[in-house]
Amino acid sequence: MDICHGKKRRRKVGGGSRTVTARMKREAARVLRSLAAKNNGRMEDEDDDDGFAIGFLRSGASLVGSPRYSLLREVGRGxxxxxxxxxxxxxxxxxxxKRLQCDAPENVELALAEFWALTSLENRHQNVVxxxxxxxxxxxxxxxMSHGNKRSRQYLRLVEMSLKGERVLGYPEEPCYLWFVMEFCEAGDLNQYILSRRPDPQTNKSFMRQLTSAIAFLHKNNIVHRDLKPDNILISQKSGTPVLKVADFGLSKVCAGLNTKSNEEHPVVVSGSKGSNQNNTVNINKFWLSSACIIIWAMxxxxxxxxxxxxxELLGTYIRQGSEIVPVGEALLENPKMVLHIPQRARSSMSEGVRNLLQDMLAVNPQDRPDAFQLEMRMDQVTCAA
Structure with a gap:
C-alpha cells in the first residue's frame, strides 16, 4: 500500500485559541448567582454531601460568590x-x-467513559494527563462527582441515561454539563509541538519511550485508550523538558474482569492490575497498539x-484506496490482514531496530505483535542502542 499525504476523509473538528464568549460569561454568571442564592450550592434531590458551597468557575470580572477557577480562553473544541x-x-x-454537554446519551457515554477511566487509576503517571x-x-x-457514588441521584441518572440510550435528565432547555478540571499542557498537542520545530531525533526517542510507558501503565490498570492519535497527546514543558501526556479518554474501555473466555476480535493477554494474582490474566485488545506504531512512524x-x-497540517499516515485517502488505522480496522511497509526518507533518523519494532507492531496476526509491556521494554532497548 502507498503511504501518502492528503486530506482525511472523516475527522473530528479541531480546536483553536479563542477568548471566552459573551454567552459563556452570561452562563457562568447565572450559575454563580444561583450557587450563591441556594443553600450551600446543593443539587436538587441530593442526599450526599458533595455539594459546592462556593462558586465553581467564573469568566467575568464582577461575579458574585467566590469562584474556584477563572476561565481565561478557549483552547480547543471537539x-x-x-x-x-x-x-x-x-x-x-x-x-x-473541559466542558461536556450531557444533552444526548452518546455524549453522556463519552463523558462517563473518560470519567471512569481517569478515576479508576489509583496511581499517577507522568505521561497520563x-x-x-x-x-x-x-x-x-x-x-x-465521585466514581460509583450511589447516594447521588444525578450521577445515577447519568449512568441510566448512558445505559438506556434515552434522556432521563429533564428537558433540552435545562442543560446538564460535566466539567473536567485537568492539568494544563501549555505546549499544545503532539502535532503543534513536532511540526513547529526542526526535526530532533533525541526528542523523538524521548517521546517514543514516554508514549510506550504510558500505554503500558494504562494496560496494567486494565484501560485501553482506543483513540490514540497526535491530537490526543499533549505536551507539557513545566519541568523545562517536554513531557508527553496521553489525554482524551472518551473512547476508552476499562477492561477489569475480562478473562481468557471473553476474547475480543484481537485479544492479548497481559498481567492484571496491582495486587492481582500473577496467574490471573486480563485480555486487552492489542490491535490498538497499531495506533501507537502509526504515531511513532509519522513523528x-x-x-x-x-x-x-x-x-x-497534521501528523498522520495514510494510504490510497482508489481515489480516496484513508487513515492507516481505519484501513487496518477494515482489513487487519493488510500488509504495510515502513517507508523511510533518504535522510531518515529511523534506526533499523525501531523499523523492525514498528513492523512487528503491524504484524498481520495480532498474536505476533508485542503486548504493551514487551513494547515498553523493546522501545527502551532500541532507542538506547540507536
Missing part, C-alpha cells in the same frame, strides 16, 4: 466538548477545564496531511 485554559484562584496554578476533579452542573447548581518521518476542515 464534537462534544469545549476546553478552556483556566487558573485556580487559590493557588494560581494553570489548569485545563491528571484529572483534578469533575463537577456536574445542572439547573445552575454544581456538585462534585519520525514527519509524514503529514492537510486537514480538510481546519486546514491545519
Amino acid at each position: 464534537s462534544y466538548g469545549v476546553v478552556y485554559e483556566a487558573v485556580a484562584r487559590k493557588t494560581g496554578a494553570r489548569v485545563a477545564v 491528571q484529572l483534578e476533579e469533575c463537577v456536574l452542573q445542572r439547573n445552575g447548581l454544581a456538585q462534585k 519520525i518521518e514527519r509524514i503529514t496531511f492537510i486537514d480538510a476542515e481546519s486546514k491545519r
Whole structure:
C-alpha cells in the first residue's frame, strides 16, 4: 500500500485559541448567582454531601460568590466538548477545564467513559494527563462527582441515561454539563509541538519511550485508550523538558474482569492490575497498539496531511484506496490482514531496530505483535542502542 499525504476523509473538528464568549460569561454568571442564592450550592434531590458551597468557575470580572477557577480562553473544541485554559484562584496554578454537554446519551457515554477511566487509576503517571476533579452542573447548581457514588441521584441518572440510550435528565432547555478540571499542557498537542520545530531525533526517542510507558501503565490498570492519535497527546514543558501526556479518554474501555473466555476480535493477554494474582490474566485488545506504531512512524518521518476542515497540517499516515485517502488505522480496522511497509526518507533518523519494532507492531496476526509491556521494554532497548 502507498503511504501518502492528503486530506482525511472523516475527522473530528479541531480546536483553536479563542477568548471566552459573551454567552459563556452570561452562563457562568447565572450559575454563580444561583450557587450563591441556594443553600450551600446543593443539587436538587441530593442526599450526599458533595455539594459546592462556593462558586465553581467564573469568566467575568464582577461575579458574585467566590469562584474556584477563572476561565481565561478557549483552547480547543471537539464534537462534544469545549476546553478552556483556566487558573485556580487559590493557588494560581494553570489548569485545563473541559466542558461536556450531557444533552444526548452518546455524549453522556463519552463523558462517563473518560470519567471512569481517569478515576479508576489509583496511581499517577507522568505521561497520563491528571484529572483534578469533575463537577456536574445542572439547573445552575454544581456538585462534585465521585466514581460509583450511589447516594447521588444525578450521577445515577447519568449512568441510566448512558445505559438506556434515552434522556432521563429533564428537558433540552435545562442543560446538564460535566466539567473536567485537568492539568494544563501549555505546549499544545503532539502535532503543534513536532511540526513547529526542526526535526530532533533525541526528542523523538524521548517521546517514543514516554508514549510506550504510558500505554503500558494504562494496560496494567486494565484501560485501553482506543483513540490514540497526535491530537490526543499533549505536551507539557513545566519541568523545562517536554513531557508527553496521553489525554482524551472518551473512547476508552476499562477492561477489569475480562478473562481468557471473553476474547475480543484481537485479544492479548497481559498481567492484571496491582495486587492481582500473577496467574490471573486480563485480555486487552492489542490491535490498538497499531495506533501507537502509526504515531511513532509519522513523528519520525514527519509524514503529514492537510486537514480538510481546519486546514491545519497534521501528523498522520495514510494510504490510497482508489481515489480516496484513508487513515492507516481505519484501513487496518477494515482489513487487519493488510500488509504495510515502513517507508523511510533518504535522510531518515529511523534506526533499523525501531523499523523492525514498528513492523512487528503491524504484524498481520495480532498474536505476533508485542503486548504493551514487551513494547515498553523493546522501545527502551532500541532507542538506547540507536
